[in-house]
Amino acid sequence: xxxxxxxxxxxxxxxxxxxxxxxxxxxxxxxxxxxxxxxxxxxxxxxxxxxxxxxxxxxxxxxxxxxxxxxxxxxxxxxxxxxxxxxxxxxxxxxxxxxxxxxxxxxxxxxxxxxxxxxxxxxxxxxxxxxxxxxxxxxxxxxxxxxxxxxxxxxxxxxxxxxxxxxxxxxxxxxxxxxxxxxxxxxxxxxxxxxxxxxxxxxxxxxxxxxxxxxxxxxxxxxxxxxxxxxxxxxxxxxxxxxxxxxxxxxxxxxxxxxxxxxxxxxxxxxxxxxxxxxxxxxxxxxxx
Amino acid sequence: xxxxxxxxxxxxxxxxxxxxxxxxxxxxxxxxxxxxxxxxxxxxxxxxxxxxxxxxxxxxxxxxxxxxxxxxxxxxxxxxxxxxxxxxxxxxxxxxxxxxxxxxxxxxxxxxxxxxxxxxxxxxxxxxxxxxxxxxxxxxxxxxxxxxxxxxxxxxxxxxxxxxxxxxxxxxxxxxxxxxxxxxxxxxxxxxxxxxxxxxxxxxxxxxxxxxxxxxxxxxxxxxxxxxxxxxxxxxxxxxxxxxxxxxxxxxxxxxxxxxxxxxxxxxxxxxxxxxxxxxx
Amino acid sequence: xxxxxxxxxxxxxxxxxxxxxxxxxxxxxxxxxxxxxxxxxxxxxxxxxxxxxxxxxxxxxxxxxxxxxxxxxxxxxxxxxxxxxxxxxxxxxxxxxxxxxxxxxxxxxxxxxxxxxxxxxxxxxxxxxxxxxxxxxxxxxxxxxxxxxxxxxxxxxxxxxxxxxxxxxxxxxxxxxxxxxxxxxxxxxxxxxxxxxxxxxxxxxxxxxxxxxxxxxxxxxxxxxxxxxxxxxxxxxxxxxxxxxxxxxxxxxxxxxxxxxxxxxxxxxxxxxxxxxxxxxxxxxxxxxxxxxxxxxxxxxxxxxxxxxxxxxxxxxxxxxxxxxxxxxxxxxxxxxxxxxxxxxxxx
Numbered sequence: 048x049x050x051x052x053x054x055x056x057x058x059x060x061x062x063x064x065x066x067x068x069x070x071x072x073x074x075x076x077x078x079x080x081x082x083x084x085x086x087x088x089x090x091x092x093x094x095x096x097x098x099x100x101x102x103x104x105x106x107x108x109x110x111x112x113x114x115x116x117x118x119x120x121x122x123x124x125x126x127x128x129x130x131x132x133x134x135x136x137x138x139x140x141x142x143x144x145x146x147x148x149x150x151x152x153x154x155x156x157x158x159x160x161x162x163x164x165x166x167x168x169x170x171x172x173x174x175x176x177x178x179x180x181x182x183x184x185x186x187x188x189x190x191x192x193x194x195x196x197x198x199x200x201x202x203x204x205x206x207x208x209x210x211x212x213x214x215x216x217x218x219x220x221x222x223x224x225x226x227x228x229x230x231x232x233x234x235x236x237x238x239x240x241x242x243x244x245x246x247x248x249x250x251x252x253x254x255x256x257x258x259x260x261x262x263x264x265x266x267x268x269x270x271x272x273x274x275x276x277x278x279x280x281x282x283x284x285x286x287x288x289x290x291x292x293x294x295x296x297x298x299x300x301x302x303x304x305x306x307x308x309x310x311x312x313x314x315x316x317x318x319x320x321x322x323x324x325x326x327x328x329x330x331x332x333x334x335x336x
Numbered sequence: 337x338x339x340x341x342x343x344x345x346x347x348x349x350x351x352x353x354x355x356x357x358x359x360x361x362x363x364x365x366x367x368x369x370x371x372x373x374x375x376x377x378x379x380x381x382x383x384x385x386x387x388x389x390x391x392x393x394x395x396x397x398x399x400x401x402x403x404x405x406x407x408x409x410x411x412x413x414x415x416x417x418x419x420x421x422x423x424x425x426x427x428x429x430x431x432x433x434x435x436x437x438x439x440x441x442x443x444x445x446x447x448x449x450x451x452x453x454x455x456x457x458x459x460x461x462x463x464x465x466x467x468x469x470x471x472x473x474x475x476x477x478x479x480x481x482x483x484x485x486x487x488x489x490x491x492x493x494x495x496x497x498x499x500x501x502x503x504x505x506x507x508x509x510x511x512x513x514x515x516x517x518x519x520x521x522x523x524x525x526x527x528x529x530x531x532x533x534x535x536x537x538x539x540x541x542x543x544x545x546x547x548x549x550x551x552x553x554x555x556x557x558x559x560x561x562x563x564x565x566x567x568x569x570x571x572x573x574x575x576x577x578x579x580x581x582x583x584x585x586x587x588x589x590x591x592x593x594x595x596x597x598x599x600x601x602x603x604x605x606x607x608x609x610x611x612x613x614x615x616x617x
Numbered sequence: 618x619x620x621x622x623x624x625x626x627x628x629x630x631x632x633x634x635x636x637x638x639x640x641x642x643x644x645x646x647x648x649x650x651x652x653x654x655x656x657x658x659x660x661x662x663x664x665x666x667x668x669x670x671x672x673x674x675x676x677x678x679x680x681x682x683x684x685x686x687x688x689x690x691x692x693x694x695x696x697x698x699x700x701x702x703x704x705x706x707x708x709x710x711x712x713x714x715x716x717x718x719x720x721x722x723x724x725x726x727x728x729x730x731x732x733x734x735x736x737x738x739x740x741x742x743x744x745x746x747x748x749x750x751x752x753x754x755x756x757x758x759x760x761x762x763x764x765x766x767x768x769x770x771x772x773x774x775x776x777x778x779x780x781x782x783x784x785x786x787x788x789x790x791x792x793x794x795x796x797x798x799x800x801x802x803x804x805x806x807x808x809x810x811x812x813x814x815x816x817x818x819x820x821x822x823x824x825x826x827x828x829x830x831x832x833x834x835x836x837x838x839x840x841x842x843x844x845x846x847x848x849x850x851x852x853x854x855x856x857x858x859x860x861x862x863x864x865x866x867x868x869x870x871x872x873x874x875x876x877x878x879x880x881x882x883x884x885x886x887x888x889x890x891x892x893x894x895x896x897x898x899x900x901x902x903x904x905x906x907x908x909x910x911x912x913x914x915x916x917x918x919x920x921x922x923x924x925x926x927x928x929x930x931x932x933x934x935x936x937x938x939x940x941x942x943x944x945x946x947x948x949x950x951x952x953x954x955x956x957x958x959x960x961x962x963x964x965x
Contacts, residue, residue, distance in 0.1 A: 076430055079422060079425070079426055079430075080426050080430055080432055082419075082422060083419070083422055083423045083426045083427075084438075086419050086423070087423065087438060087441060087442070089467060090487075090490055090491055090494060091441045091442070091444050091445070091491070091494070092441055093460055093466055093467060094453070094456040094457050094460050094491070095441065095444060095448075095456070097456045097459060097460050097465075097466065098452065098455075098456045101456070101459060139361075140361060140362070140365045143357070143358045143361040143362055143365075144358070144361075144362045144365075144366075146358040147356070147358035147359045147361075147362045148362075157606070161602060161606065162366060162370065162371075163366070164602070165370060165374075165602070166370070168548050168549075168552070168598045168599075168601060168602045169552065169595060169598050170551065170552025170553075170554065170572050170594050170595075170598065171552065171554055171555075171572075172552070172554045172572040172573075172575050172576060172591070172594075173377070173552070173572075173575065173591045173594050173595050173598075174373070176377065176575060176579065176587055176588070176591045177373035177374065177376050177377045177591075178373055178376075179579065179584075179587075180373075180376040180377055180380045180584070180588065181372065181373060181376045183584070185582075185584050186376070187376060208369075211369060212369055212370065212373065215369060215370065229704075232697050232699060232700075232701030233701050233702070233703055233704070235668055235688075235695070235697070235701065236695065236697060236701040236702075236703075236759075236762075237703075237714065238668070238688040238689060239666060239668070239688055239693055239694065239695035239763070240714055240715035240718060240762070240763075240766060241689045241692075241715055241718045241719060241766065242689065242714075242715075242718045243689060246718060250714070251703055254703075254705040254706075255704065255705065269447050269449075272449070273448070273449025273450070273451070273452075274449075275449060275450050275451045275554065275555030276450070276552075276553075276554030276555050276572065279554070279555075279558075279576065280575075280576060280579065292449075293449045293450070293451035293452070293555065294451070296449075296451040296452060296455055297451050297454075297455075297555075297558070297559055300455055300458070300559060301559075305459075308455055309455070312451075312452040312455055312456065315448070315449045315451075315452045316448060316452055318447075318449075319444065319447035319448040319449070319452075320447075322443075322446075322447040323440045323443045323444065323447050324440075326443060327439075327440065
């Protein structure tokens with residue numbers, strides 16, 4: 048266990064102490080670092096390493112066998128397709144919402160922001176339930192949809208809708224602070240130089256918010272591909288038809304197909320790694336420009 | 337101001353036509369994607385007669401899920417209140433090897449799909465898993481018990497505390513601490529009397545965020561827990577079980593209780609943050 | 618005609634930023650809008666630019682009614698206090714922006730940008746980003762960007778406000794020379810009277826949303842139209858109507874307020890000179906001149922400035938009694954009293 052070993056032997060005194068501290072043994076510092084390292088190792092580090100260990104402990108072939116399973120392929124395809132619809136939709140909305148709210152003071156601003164944030168705090172299961180109550184067989188539109196033979200719940204449209212609901216806040220939340228910080232000066236300057244609103248958006252506003260926007264898009268994508276609870280409620284988990292990748296992981300695990308579960312888990316973990324890496328890079332971009 | 341659309345006396349369509357495009361898109365999208373589903377739940381809940389509502393909401397199984405969900409989430413959030421603050425402290429104040437990697441690891445719960453988190457936690461903490469096998473001889477079982485629910489909730493809420501406390505800690509000026517030292521305060525006294533009060537809102541906000549997230553968590557818990565009533569069944573799983581039995585009313589009532597708790601936490605978080613800004617010029 | 622403003626007013630919520638205002642600015646002139654913060658000068662500038670729309674009145678730019686024209690149609694150059702450079706573009710790209718919007722050809726753009734870089738003395742800096750420039754350099758890029766589109770009118774909002782004193786001084790002289798070269802109608806906003814005097818042909822003094830006076834720097838200084846102008850432009854002593862000194866002055870009616878500049882005071886040591894008796898409180902040597910505070914017998918106090926020569930002739934000391942006689946006084950009827958800024962008679 049890599050991380051654990053650091054926590055036992057790898058602690059060094061700080062190479063450049065941040066500040067002069069009054070006399071107190073360096074042991075306090077070591078103990079604190081030790082506690083944190085052990086806790087994080089137990090809670091995050093070991094489970095993270097375990098994903099890759101379980102997937103590859105019997106060599107690389109079980110992993111590839113998972114990748115060619117028809118159920119896996121259809122789950123992957125469904126997940127990608129959902130993200131392909133939801134991510135552009137919420138990117139579009141997030142930019143518009145941020146543009147509408149930025150630089151304005153009005154009554155109800157805090158309320159509107161809380162409303163946009165709401166999907167963060169609502170349990171995904173409850174979010175799924177809401178859509179079932181509208182589109183389900185006993186729902187508001189149930190009879191009407193049945194008459195027209197349109198299936199939303201236990202079908203692709205339902206998956207897309209709950210995923211969109213769950214990922215509403217990310218882009219707006221990442222773009223808004225960048226817009227606020229950039230101020231309106233540059234846009235006004237572009238106006239005085241003759242640029243129309245479209246030109247101002249593409250040539251001034253968008254370049255200013257690009258890194259925040261990109262991070263928001265990446266977060267939206269990570270959540271859209273990884274969402275479990277809300278999708279579990281509306282999808283019906285029909286193998287090969289309405290099973291997304293996270294549902295495939297659970298299903299494989301519960302049916303004792305552990306290698307398949309870990310094969311899919313590795314893929315989803317790579318998505319998480321890309322997200323974390325992007326955060327590191329993009330945060331530096333925004334702060335050093 | 338463009339928000340005149342909110343006043344009911346104006347024809348809403350006319351008001352909408354007067355808004356700029358960003359406003360129109362924002363309103364329409366929020367209306368259909370957010371308010372409509374929310375209304376569906378509230379309306380459905382309001383069709384349940386109050387006595388019936390109360391009976392379903394306080395059904396012994398339901399009550400046991402509240403106890404498991406909220407009790408465990410609270411304990412997990414409080415543990416992370418302490419350890420998350422400590423982690424933020426260590427990351428901001430000390431320099432040690434592999435710090436960058438640790439930073440990335442802390443973002444893991446935000447980025448990792450919850451199904452994957454549940455899967456790996458269930459394996460690692462099972463009786464023959466890396467950590468579970470060390471605890472099994474002591475008679476401690478984690479996976480498929482309430483402790484498992486707790487571990488999943490610790491996992492999900494940890495990052496919230498660290499990421500809320502860290503920036504506040506970073507911004508505390510060195511001079512404030514040095515002033516305390518110059519007045520004769522020891523390092524412990526400085527921490528308890530000068531730093532901790534300044535960090536308190538951030539810690540509480542982080543705990544509230546973590547709690548709120550843990551209460552709503554489904555994916556990782558449904559995998560690590562056995563979901564047996566009165567043992568480790570949580571409210572979110574109960575909602576799904578009710579739906580699977582086509583008991584829409586039962587699902588709606590439990591779902592409404594969960595929604596109310598989310599809203600209360602949201603308001604509490606907003607109040608906390610407003611209160612935290614009271615010293616700002 | 619350069620810019621004509623007729624009965625223009627603007628209100629923000631409860632705040633009347635600009636009362637009905639009329640003003641004419643000649644083609645090719647260099648005009649300063651001078652006033653304290655909240656005087657409406659920036660609002661007037663933004664109204665001319667079209668960044669705000671007036672509640673009432675009309676605005677003509679070079680003979681065309683531009684009251685409801687959008688910012689884009691007005692063909693103006695605007696320089697913002699904090700530069701508002703496009704951070705993601707190089708200096709060249711910033712300057713080229715307006716030309717690209719106007720679909721100028723590549724060669725044309727290159728030539729024009731080179732020309733402007735030369736004009737603002739930044740020839741070697743074309744490929745830098747704004748973050749790699751000093752404040753003064755950024756301000757010059759902002760100017761070049763505004764001038765690139767050959768605007769009919771150049772508008773500058775506190776152009777030197779964010780710069781340090783030395784750079785500010787240099788840029789003022791440079792702006793003056795630039796204007797002589799380019800000859801574009803220029804309006805700039807400032808709260809610094811020295812800056813207005815130094816740079817502008819014409820000064821528009823504003824206060825509380827109204828124009829107090831329009832005139833050349835000399836007119837403004839020597840013939841202020843209102844107590845506000847007198848006290849805002851340069852330092853001033855104010856005598857209360859009840860003051861003994863006030864009623865000794867020729868031609869002053871009892872209720873008038875009397876203003877005079879600290880250097881317009883004759884000081885004599887001879888009691889028979891006819892001056893008012895005053896006791897010296899402090900004497901400060903400020904390099905070029907000597908500043909003294911005098912206490913009148915009725916309790917009022919005065920500031921006087923003496924040149925080194927005057928001081929050599931009458932070397933006053935603390936505690937000494939002297940006899941003062943203001944020359945070049947200005948008297949204003951008391952109706953204007955409430956608009957005079959008492960604080961502005963405080964000295965540095």
